[in-house]
Each structure stands twice: as C-alpha cells, then as structure tokens.
Amino acid sequence: MLSLPSQHIPLRRLVVVLLALAMSAGTAAAQTLAPAPEAATGRIAKTHGTAQRFMVAAANPLAATAGRDILRAGGSAADAAIAIQLVLNLVEPQSSGIGGGAFLVHWDEAARKVTTLDGRETAPAAAKPDRFIGSDGKPMRFVDAVVGGRSVGVPGTLQLLEAAHKRWGRLPWAQVIEPAIKLAEDGFPISPRLNGLLSGEKSLTKDARAAAYFYEPDGKPKAVGTILRNPAFATTLRAIAGHGAQVFYAGPLAQDIIATVTGHATNPGDMTTGDLAAYKVEEREPVCGAYRVWRICGMGPPSSGAVAVQQMLGILETQPLARMGPGAEAAHWFAEAGRLAFADRNLYLADPAFIGIPLPGLIDRDYIRSRADLVSPEKSMGRAKAGEPPNKRAQLLAPSEGIENGTSHISVVDADGNAISMTTTIEDGFGARLMTAGGFLLNNELTDFSFLPEEGGKPVANRVEPGKRPRSSMAPTLVFDAFGRLYAVVGSPGGSQIIGFVAKTLVALLDWKMDPQNAVDLGNLGSRNGPTELEKGTEAEAWKAALEAKGHEVRLLEMTSGIQAIVKTPEGFVGGADGRREGVAIGD
Numbered sequence: 001m002l003s004l005p006s007q008h009i010p011l012r013r014l015v016v017v018l019l020a021l022a023m024s025a026g027t028a029a030a031q032t033l034a035p036a037p038e039a040a041t042g043r044i045a046k047t048h049g050t051a052q053r054f055m056v057a058a059a060n061p062l063a064a065t066a067g068r069d070i071l072r073a074g075g076s077a078a079d080a081a082i083a084i085q086l087v088l089n090l091v092e093p094q095s096s097g098i099g100g101g102a103f104l105v106h107w108d109e110a111a112r113k114v115t116t117l118d119g120r121e122t123a124p125a126a127a128k129p130d131r132f133i134g135s136d137g138k139p140m141r142f143v144d145a146v147v148g149g150r151s152v153g154v155p156g157t158l159q160l161l162e163a164a165h166k167r168w169g170r171l172p173w174a175q176v177i178e179p180a181i182k183l184a185e186d187g188f189p190i191s192p193r194l195n196g197l198l199s200g201e202k203s204l205t206k207d208a209r210a211a212a213y214f215y216e217p218d219g220k221p222k223a224v225g226t227i228l229r230n231p232a233f234a235t236t237l238r239a240i241a242g243h244g245a246q247v248f249y250a251g252p253l254a255q256d257i258i259a260t261v262t263g264h265a266t267n268p269g270d271m272t273t274g275d276l277a278a279y280k281v282e283e284r285e286p287v288c289g290a291y292r293v294w295r296i297c298g299m300g301p302p303s304s305g306a307v308a309v310q311q312m313l314g315i316l317e318t319q320p321l322a323r324m325g326p327g328a329e330a331a332h333w334f335a336e337a338g339r340l341a342f343a344d345r346n347l348y349l350a351d352p353a354f355i356g357i358p359l360p361g362l363i364d365r366d367y368i369r370s371r372a373d374l375v376s377p378e379k380s381m382g383r384a385k386a387g388e389p390p391n392k393r394a395q396l397l398a399p400s401e402g403i404e405n406g407t408s409h410i411s412v413v414d415a416d417g418n419a420i421s422m423t424t425t426i427e428d429g430f431g432a433r434l435m436t437a438g439g440f441l442l443n444n445e446l447t448d449f450s451f452l453p454e455e456g457g458k459p460v461a462n463r464v465e466p467g468k469r470p471r472s473s474m475a476p477t478l479v480f481d482a483f484g485r486l487y488a489v490v491g492s493p494g495g496s497q498i499i500g501f502v503a504k505t506l507v508a509l510l511d512w513k514m515d516p517q518n519a520v521d522l523g524n525l526g527s528r529n530g531p532t533e534l535e536k537g538t539e540a541e542a543w544k545a546a547l548e549a550k551g552h553e554v555r556l557l558e559m560t561s562g563i564q565a566i567v568k569t570p571e572g573f574v575g576g577a578d579g580r581r582e583g584v585a586i587g588d
Contacts, residue, residue, distance in 0.1 A: 119160025148267025305475025
C-alpha cells in the first residue's frame with residue numbers, strides 16, 4: 001500500500017509544479033483540439049463520455065450501466081467494479097468472469113493511498129514444471145494445452161471482489177450482485193461481437209454445457225439479438241450473495257469445478273478441493289514511478305505490466321515526444337523502448353514468491369536511462385538483450401516469452417474521488433472451453449507459464465511450479481499529477497500487447513494532450529522484442545516505410561485492444577472506451 005502526500009511536494013519537483021498546473025487546467029480545452037484518428041475496419045466510431053460526479057468505463061454497455069447505477073445508489077468505486085465484473089461474466093464471457101483471475105489497483109481519496117490486490121490464478125499443488133511438455137518431449141501446441149482441465153488455474157476473481165468489498169464497499173454485498181442476477185434471469189440480447197467470436201470458435205462446441213448455452217442444436221451460434229438467459233449463473237450468484245465467496249471455494253460449487261477440471265475426456269487437470277480451499281488474495285506493494293511531472297502507479301509481480309510500462313516511459317522521457325507528435329519518429333522510440341522493456345521482462349519477472357526479482361533496480365531511473373542510451377535515433381537495434389539492473393541476484397536464468405488473450409478492463413471513479421483500475425481475465429478467448437454447472441467458464445491461465453521449464457540448462461523464471469502464479473502483462477494503471485492528485489485511470493486487455501497499449505495511451509494523454517477517446521482509438525504500435533508491430537487500418541500503417549528505412553522489421557497486425565480511460569478535469573471527468581470493442585464511458 002502506497003500513501004501519496006496531501007500537501008508536501010518534494011523539492012526536486014517544485015520546478016515542474018507550475019507546468020503541471022498548466023497541463024491540468026488546459027486539459028479540457030486540449031481534449032477538443034486533438035484530432036481523432038481515422039476509424040479502422042471493425043472499430044466503432046465513438047465520442048468521449050463526460051460526467052461531473054462519477055464515471056465508469058467498461059467493455060459492454062450493460063456492464064457499464066450496472067456500474068453507473070450502483071454509483072447512483074451511493075455505492076463506492078469498489079461496489080461499481082463488482083457489479084461491472086459480474087455483468088461482464090454474462091455479456092462478455094469470452095474475456096473474464098469468476099472462473100478466472102484479476103489484478104486491482106485502488107485509490108482511496110480520503111486516505112490518499114494506493115493499494116493493489118492480486119487475484120491471479122495459481123497452479124494446483126500437483127503441478128510440475130513439465131506440465132506442457134508432450135509425450136514426444138516437445139512443448140505442446142498452444143491449442144492442445146488450452147482446451148481441457150490441464151490449463152485451468154485456481155480462480156481468484158471472486159475472492160478478489162469480496163476482499164475489495166470488505167475494505168472499500170459501501171452498499172450491501174447482495175445489492176451489488178443483484179444487477180447480474182437480474183440480467184442472468186431476464187436475459188440479454190447476444191451482441192454482434194459475441195456472435196462473431198462464437199462463429200470463429202472451434203472448440204467450445206465440444207463442451208456439452210457450453211454448446212447448449214451458446215449454440216443452436218445444429219451447431220450454429222445463436223443469432224445476434226437472441227435473448228440469452230443463464231439461470232444456473234443466477235443460482236450461483238444468489239448463493240454467493242447470501243453466503244459470500246466461501247461457497248465458491250468449498251461445497252457443491254467447488255466440487256463441480258473440480259469435477260469439470262478433472263473429468264475432461266482427453267486433457268484432464270489435477271486441481272483438488274484442497275487447492276480451491278487454500279487460495280488467498282495477496283496484497284502487493286504498488287509499483288510507482290515518475291514520468292515527467294506525473295506519477296504512474298500500477299501492479300507489481302507476478303504482473304510484468306507496471307514494470308515494463310515504467311521502463312518504456314522512462315526511456316521515452318529522454319525524448320521530446322510532445323514536439324514529435326504521433327508519427328514515425330515517435331514510433332521508432334516507442335518500439336525500441338518496448339524491445340528493451342520486454343528483454344528485461346522475459347528474463348527477470350515471475351511470481352515473487354518463487355524467485356528473487358530485482359524490482360527496485362528494474363525501475364531505477366539511472367538504470368532506465370542507461371538503457372535509453374542504447375537506442376540509436378537512426379537505426380533499430382533489432383533485438384535487445386536483458387540488462388544488468390542494480391541489486392540483481394546471482395541467478396542463472398533463461399528468458400521466456402508469454403501469451404495472454406481473453407481479458408477485459410474496468411475503470412471507475414466514484415463521487416468521493418476513489419478510483420479502481422482493474423484488469424480481469426480468463427486468458428484465452430472462452431478460456432479452457434469448459435463451462436461449469438454453475439453457469440460460468442473456467443480459465444486456461446496456466447498456459448501463461450513458460451511451456452519449457454529450462455533453456456540451455458538454465459531454469460526459466462516463469463516455469464510451472466506448485467502453487468505458483470503465472471506471469472501476466474496486465475497493467476491496471478493510475479496517474480497522479482505533481483500534487484499527488486488523481487488524474488487518470490487507464491488499462492486494457494490484449495495479452496502481452498497490453499503493455500504497449502497502456503504505454504501508448506499514457507503518451508497520448510500526457511504528451512500529446514489527446515481527448516481520452518482519441519487516445520484509446522489512436523493506432524496501436526510497439527515491439528515485444530521482435531518485429532515492430534503496427535495496427536492495420538489505422539494511421540500507424542503510414543509509418544511503415546519510414547520505420548523500415550531505420551532497419552525495423554515491420555508487421556501490420558490486427559491489434560484488438562480494449563482500453564478504458566477516465567481523465568479528471570476541472571469540470572469533472574472525460575472518458576474513452578476503446579472503439580475496437582462495444583464498451584462505453586458513462587457517468588453523472
């Protein structure tokens with residue numbers, strides 16, 4: 001838990017206070033001046049949301065409305081986030097739910113404290129490092145590892161929601177669950193996005209419960225507009241509303257989860273009721289650092305998100321990005337910063353309970369600036385090597401990459417100024433493709449571990465181990481001004497691309513003074529220490545030739561972020577919900 005000062009401003013920052021004030025005061029005007037990017041194929045044209053008292057931003061209008069209604073009833077940011085998450089379990093089941101995990105970053109306005117909660121899934125006690133090595137001694141194909149019980153980690157989302165409610169909730173627990181119960185019973189129309197994802201899904205129909213829920217008897221996905229009801233999930237939620245999260249981790253619900261995981265015909269898992277009963281949410285120390293006049297706070301390991309975002313921003317801080325503006329020159333620096341950050345991420349970051357992480361060294365400003373010195377303005381480095389951060393332990397480790405896909409993000413600021421940035425996931429789209437009798441899908445989070453436990457005779461930090469939490473890239477983020485006042489709430493889904501999505505949005509908001517909607521819709525870009533990636537169908541495509549002239553290997557990709565951003569202004573709040581998804585930013 002981190003406390004921010006209410007009045008004292010460090011002397012080293014006094015020189016930038018007036019500049020910060022000017023930035024803050026000018027934000028509302030700047031938001032109307034920055035041009036919106038051209039709409040990409042598949043993106044929904046949106047205008048920013050505005051509010052005076054409170055605001056929510058979420059990936060589906062029904063979920064955002066549930067959160068807004070909870071705030072209207074006098075609820076806190078935590079109450080609203082709970083309501084949003086449980087509705088997302090219904091309307092965006094491919095991305096998140098109580099069968100998965102989440103990271104939450106909370107701002108307490110009165111106490112002036114940032115607290116981060118880790119609800120990441122854990123590996124069962126029976127898990128071994130060779131979990132995803134096939135009978136031929138080679139890593140399993142991703143799809144073969146995902147589908148079935150082998151990939152399911154012990155879920156943490158529901159316990160995280162309950163922990164947040166106990167600390168910061170204002171309305172009764174049952175009241176914040178009620179919107180999801182009503183929606184599960186009454187039903188909701190299948191959206192074009194959900195229908196499209198079901199149409200492209202190959203494995204979900206093999207699970208009898210999921211097939212009956214999402215598909216017609218002929219195997220076709222239920223049509224857009226079909227009312228989808230989930231009485232099983234309503235029953236689950238009523239039990240949780242009456243007895244708390246404990247009913248998920250013990251008793252009939254827990255037994256059904258275990259039966260679903262271990263009963264898969266071809267790829268069973270080894271989770272036990274003991275694994276569920278042993279699960280605990282962890283409070284972690286926030287990872288915070290300066291970026292120009294701002295202070296950026298996020299989630300520490302086992303998430304790599306905040307560390308990598310801080311490293312990228314520290315490298316970018318050496319350049320006059322405001323003068324550059326969006327374009328090939330800024331994209332060059334952005335990609336090179338990503339290469340350096342991912343090189344460190346892939347070597348050093350994993351569950352801190354299992355490995356010594358040189359965390360202070362990785363975000364040390366002098367270390368980051370030494371990394372920035374490796375960037376040539378004229379030529380791409382191609383592939384970066386991990387650095388030697390201060391306080392690095394003598395460990396023989398091998399680097400590993402990671403995959404994450406099915407995720408969502410929630411941003412909330414309540415009427416008292418409390419805020420939540422929460423990124424929540426079941427990993428791949430539709431998780432392990434297993435639906436429980438309780439009406440929710442289970443995660444495939446264990447495939448976020450490295451499939452290879454060692455490389456070149458060296459252990460991989462993110463290898464599978466019993467009780468371990470897989471490394472994540474989720475980066476729920478809070479931004480504060482030079483006086484320690486909350487300025488922005490940001491985050492995104494998108495797997496390991498989350499890091500670039502969030503860094504891009506922060507640069508667009510803080511350096512380029514973009515309206516939040518324009519910032520989230522700006523073409524995505526970056527590098528995960530491989531090719532430079534530019535988003536198809538956006539203004540970023542135009543930067544390809546100039547980047548190739550600097551030696552970049554450029555790939556044009558579909559980059560479906562789902563960024564949710566809320567910015568505080570003198571008039572209230574301005575929000576942006578990613579046009580690549582169905583969400584909205586709304587409030588009063």
